[in-house]
Amino acid sequence: GEDVEQSLFLSVREGDSSVINCTYTDSSSTYLYWYKQEPGAGLQLLTYIFSNMDMKQDQRLTVLLNKKDKHLSLRIADTQTGDSAIYFCAETGGFQKLVFGTGTRLLVSP
């Protein structure tokens, strides 16, 4: 089945690292994605990881994938107030279908 779960809320101070976690159930997913949504806006693709990788780093972003536990995480280094947004993880569900998590609201305080 398809079920992607995330914690609802994360609060950090500017300059700290943020870690957003996600668990998924469809082991056949080939790609896993992280998207960012700012208020009133659409979804912005942040990064993605192929299912045969354990880690991917992209500037301040680090994605870790544990296929055995079906666990995905997004680490944002040196978090800034501009990083405040809702973050969604998503897995592929056949063709171009994405199955999204519930979203984690990240609040970065000065």
Added chain:
Amino acid sequence: KAGVTQTPRYLIKTRGQQVTLSCSPISGHRSVSWYQQTPGQGLQFLFEYFSETQRNKGNFPGRFSGRQFSNSRSEMNVSTLELGDSALYLCASSSGEGGRAIGETQYFGPGTRLLVL
């Protein structure tokens, strides 16, 4: 390249009416997907079109329909609107060439916010 565009950005309708939303994908992209975002249900997949054919469909009633034109532009239609149809409708495009086994990077538009009164 221009991004995914959606029109209109905001729409107010009353129950029982119908609505048509439009999406223009990134130039060269042949796949268009539609999603509904609500506070209660989150982001849910509606359907995906590739080369004018619906390849995948989510669990929505038949009131929700879509189509794709030969230039890859897509429209979705909701008939007999209900209050629960109030949502942000997002469109995403990708090349679509990967087929079923490979998920491709999808690029989202800004969405159409529909309010049903």
